[in-house]
Amino acid sequence: MNKKVFVNAVKAIMPMCIGDFPFSFIVGALSITMGMSVWQSTTWSCIVLAGSAQMVALNMLKNGANLGIIILTTFIVNLRHILYSASVSSHVKTAPLWKKIFLSYALTDEAFAVTIKELGENKASKYFYYFTVMLTFWFFWVLANFMGAVVGAAVPHIEKYGLDFAMIAAFISIVIPQIKSQACTVAAVVATMSGVLLVVLPYSLGILIASLLGVIAGLCVDLAEEKKNLASSLEKVA
CATH class of the missing domain: 1.10.287 (Helix Hairpins)
Incomplete structure (x- = not known):
């Protein structure tokens, strides 16, 4: 039973993992140009897990914005997650606190899109399905960021290759379909x-x-x- 659920969850999220891989790779590479080390960039990606917020923050750092402005702006950018939470909350009322914490941590655009139907059907396996989606997406997101950071650290003056434009293009490609x-x-x-x-x-x-x-x-x-x-x-x- 769990094996079938695991396979279905991985199949459901994999197209988004592939689509977001270049996105996270760019974020990792550009973070090096902002003065981060490879491990700082990777840790940041593990904690934040929000591509649009990371890109906006990098762009603001590049333009010399202070920390308070960056935090407030990324907060506004991520306000859409309140709507995701409102949709999910009715399906996880009986979940223990530790599950709700992990559910909220991984509530990305991709995880919401793939799991909301499964959560709504209230199956016994819905949490296993969600956590499989979450961990699969998290793994590929962090891996791409790490690889991008390694490349960014290995290539001198990588900022001269126009990756910042690719970041803007990636952000537009996410916003337009919404x-x-x-x-x-x-x-x-x-x-x-x-x-x-x-x-x-x-x-x-x-x-x-x-x-x-x-x-x-x-x-x-x-x-x-x-x-x-x-x-x-x-x-x-x-």
């Missing part, structure tokens, strides 16, 4: 335009302000859509 509604579209457009207009601000404050403006704009559109749908439903009832 734009599936009017609210997301508005948030993306507002954040992008604000980021371009505010690029002159010091300490990468433009990224922080643009992120906040994007979130606020998307929320306003989402609330307006809900209000419109509610009014439409009341009219039908009347």
